[in-house]
Amino acid sequence: MASRPVSALPFFVLAFLSGTAALTYEVVWAKTFALTFGSSTLAASASVAGFMGGMGLGAHLYPRLVEERVHPLRAYAALEFGIAATAALFSAGFQWLPGLFAAAADWLPGGVSLDVFRVLSAMSLLIVPASLMGATFPALCLVMLRTRSDVDQHLGWIYGWNTLGAAAGALAAGFVFIEVLGLRGSVALACAINLLVGLAALLLFRIREEGRRPAPDSTEGIPTRLPAGTTGLVLFAAGFATLAYEILWFRALRYLVGNSTYALSLIFVIFLLGLGVGGLIYRPLLRRVSAEALLGVSQLGIAVLALGAIFAEIFILGDYALSEQLSVFSPLVQAQPWWKRLLLSSEIALCIMLPATLLMGLAFPLASRLFLGSLERLGRRVGFATLLSNLGSIVGSIGAAVVILPLLGTVTGTTAVAFVNLGLGILILRHSQSPPWWKRAAAAAALVLCAGALFLPTRMPFRGERAAERVATELVFEQEDDLGTVQVRAARRNPENRVMLIDGSMIAASRGFLEPFDRKQTLLAHLPLAIDGSLRRTLNVGLASGSTLEAIAGHPELVTLDTVEINPAVAKGAAFFSESQALGDPRARLFVEDAVHHLLRSPEGYDLVISDGKQNKDYSGNSKVLSWEFFDYARRSLSGCGLFVHWIPGNLDGESFEIVVRTLLDVFPEVEIFVDGAESVLMVGSDCPIGGRRGMSQSSFVASGGAEQLGEFGLGQVETLKALWVAGRPGLEAILEPGPLNDWNHMPLEYRNYRAPGGKQKDARRNLEWLVEAGGAGPTPQWVRRLGPDVEIARIVREALLLRMAGEDSRARGLLREAVADHPDSLLLRRENAKKKSIGAKKKLLRDPS
Structure with a gap:
């Protein structure tokens, strides 16, 4: 008996909204893992394995556990309610992960066993809600697919609209939800969407489906020449290739669009957009071409277009004029308003990724249709197809991050994955009744790939920041x-x-090369010991060139010189700097892991923790180490009166600068801020009063090499270092207005810095004036007053610097000449007086390419 036709539009709307909620969860969970679990491959692996694995498992188990017992539309509603409940419940468990990992480190041996525990713990929080999400796909298919015609008309559209909803969710989460609502608020909103979808599904059931069970015509076949095993292999391998491309292109596109949260969200959205639209074009194409031929040709097309995408980026980066117009690392582009930079990034990502991703989106519904064979056991076949594709996706994402990228890089890695698509295309077309031209198409695709493998460079011609x-x-x-x-x-x-x-942003320089880096790296090592000479156990967060480690290793009284560096490539790159030879010091230990993990699991208390919080418009990765949680973990790792010293750039936009200061004040009861120049701010926090401690002697400073290292900057005296003090807690609290903190739930620094208007010099001047005002708003500490003329000299240098930043060079020189006459022995004054150009003129000079 023929079943009455079902209007598809309401179900496509449900699929869209369900996808929106699902990707909101995924974005939130991925960000949470990057924070609490560690910004590492391990975190990404756990997130992908838990989410994709859970969805595949749910799709596979649904027909076996539910299909014969409950009407699929009622089951779909129950699944949406279950997603909302379990996502809310398990998301709340994320806050316990850091403490759980720290406790596990006490009773589990390190290395692989601890890593396995972390992955399994994270996956256990994802597997239930992700499985319920995965089960919604076969449930909706059972509602809508009752005939072969339904399969041809609706299968691609279910997938397409669900994926477009996912793109909308990723866009909304990355641009609006997380910034406005925070991580927890975004989860709550996604839960509300799931509840709304569930209620709508129940309403649809009562209106049109109650009392009826959709009965697919099990006798109607979906003929194909492809063996089921071959189609299963295609599902797995195509899933592998799609997620491998995603990882590789995320890395490759950063060379053009940067590493900001906005740029990365855009890349993810455009990738999903291509997949979703690809699913939608399944129906009209299937009317003209056989499914086998279409699937085979799409794989050949993916191979060629993927290689073309990488070639396009190589061409842009290799052409100086194009790179200046399109790369976010170009001064021309950086001078644009944030929305123009973002629009340019989206246009680049669309042109590079969209052609290939359209064909990737077409491949899954095509392969799933061929895998069905018939409408008999429809739910089981759809669920198993989803499982195979998702397993391939897991292997592709983890394999690309762990193996392909480190060993092959983005260019050779993309070429290697393209050969997978080429092989799939040839395999499919051999089994299909394809016209003779397919052999010529396959030969042409193979020729293109071989030419790419032979003639494309093995690496991107990427230079990055012009400062280099x-x-x-x-x-x-x-x-x-x-x-x-x-x-x-x-x-x-x-x-x-x-x-x-x-990623194109400078983080370190050799000693004596590029003064701002050399000066900052050295000051971070010696200022803490000028404050407190009793420090013995130290931790440096970040290795870079090893300059800070080398400088602090000059103090023989220190007994522990620990360094934690998350990026193994940085540890390898440090070997090209002579300063890294300090790692050979018997007191030095290097830990290659996430800093949060190290702070949590470190059983011994440190007397000193040094951290470097680099931040710029197109790189927001260090927002984590400027957060309340990171400051708190650092505080917990300190011994009773230990010091936490954190460097931040003075040229952050004003609001971001105040957010960082406000966050530090919320964690540490004692805070003092020191300033060197306009762009180097050192914040010091402790549980005990910071000033008035017995610092290292001048003879110790000389013996450590610090007096010589900093002497060329006029900072060769211990008292001169202390005189860099500009403000303490009382003054900061007096002028700091109430406002947001930078914490893991709400992290405004990820977004604010990108949107801040250009003008680093203006921001640096504003922040220095703000700190000077804070210093005047509170009492000058007794230990600062005891420093004598060094305090007055530092004040004059700051005043002259502000005049120079305002372009008033003559007034600045006059002020410095008078000060030199009053303090002829001051190296700092003589050095500042020798500077002839204004800060603005120097900045312009440094921006001109050599």
Whole structure:
């Protein structure tokens, strides 16, 4: 008996909204893992394995456990209610993960066993809600697919609209939900969407389906020449390739669009957009071409277009004029308003990714249709097809992050994955009744791939920040992985002068090369000991070139010199700097792991924790180490009166700068801030009063090499270092207005810095004036007053600096000349007085490419 036709539109709306909620959860959970679990491959692996594995498992188990017992539309409603309940419940469990991992470190041996425990713990929180999400797909298919015609008309659209909903969820979560509502609020909103979808499904059941069970025509076949085993292999391998491309292109596109939260969200959305639209074009194409031929040709197309995408980026990066117009690392682009930079990034990502992702989105419904064979046991076949595809996706994402990227890089890695699609295309077309031209198409695709493998460069021609080009440099080290692309460049005229970059942003320089980096790295090592000479056990968060470690290793009284570095490529790149030889000091230990994990599991208390919170517009990865939780973990790791010293750039936009200061004040009862120049701010926190301690002697400073290292900057005296003090807690609290903190639930720094208007010099001047005002708003501590003329000298230097930043060079020089006459022995004053150009003129000079 023929079943009455079912209007598809309401079900497509349900699929869209369900996808929106699902990707909101995934974005929130991935971000939570990156924070609580560690920003590492291990975190990404746990997130992908839990989410994709759970969805595949749910799709596979649903027909076996539910199909014969409950009407599929009622089951679909129950699944949506279950997703809301379990997502809320298990999301609440994420807050316990850091403590759980720390406790496990006490009774589990380190290494693989602890990593396995972390992955399994994380997966256990995802598996239930993700399984329920996965079960919604076969449930909806059982509602809508009753005839072969339904399969041809609706299967691709169910997948397509669900994926477009996922793209909408990723867009809303990345741009609006998380910033406005926070992580917990975003989960609550996604739960509300699931509840709404469940109620709508029940309403649809009562209106049109009550008392009826959809009965697919089990006698109607879906003929295919492809063996079931071959189609299953295609589902798995195509899922592998799709997620491998996602990981590889996320890394590759950062060379053009940067590493900001906005840019990465856009890449993810556009990738999903291509997959969703690809599912929607399944229906019209299937009317014209056989499913086998269409699937085979789509695989060949993916191979060629994927290689074309990488070639396009290589061409842009290799052409100086194009790179200047399109790369976010170009001063031309960085000067644009944030929304224009974002629009440019979206256009680039669309042009590069969309053609190939359209065909990827077409592949899953095509392969699933061929895998069905008939409408008999429809739910089981759809569920098993989803499981195979998701298992391939898990292997692809983890394999790309752990194996392909580190070993092959983005260019060769993309070429290797493209050969997988080429092989699938040839395999499919051999089994299909395809016209003779398919052999020519396959040969052409193979020729293109072989040519790419032979002639494309093995690496992207990526330079990154123009600051690295202040002098002519050449690349001496590069490694790509999921944490970033680490480069070391050496000056051609003096190869001992080197810089290190991550994703195009400079993070370190050799001693004596590029003064701001050299000065900051050295000051971080010696200022804490000028404050308190009794410090013995130290931890440096971040290795970079090893300059800070080398400087602090000059103090023989220190007994522990620990360093934690999350990126293995940074540890390898550090070997190209002579400063890293300090790792050979018997007191030095290097831990390659996430800093939060190290702080949580470290059983011994540190007397000193040094951290470097780099931040710029197009790189928001360090927002985590500027958070309330990170500050709190650092505080817990300190001995009774230990010091936490955190460097931040003085040229953050004003609101972001105040957020960081406000967050630190909320964690540490004692806070003092020191300023060196305009762009180097050192915040010191402790549970005990910071000033008035007995610092190292001048003779110890000289013996450590610190007096010589900092003497060239006019900071060769212990008292001069202490005189860099500018404000303490009372003054900061007096002028700091109530406002947000930067914590793991709400992390405004991820978003604010990208949207901040250009003008680092203006921001640096504003922040320095704000700190000077804070210093005047509170009482000057007794220990500062005891420093004598050094305090007045530091004040004059700051005042002259502010005049220079305002372009009033003549007034600044006059002020400094008078001060030199009053304090002729001050090296700091003489050095500042020797500077002839204004800050603005120097900045312009440094921006000009060599």
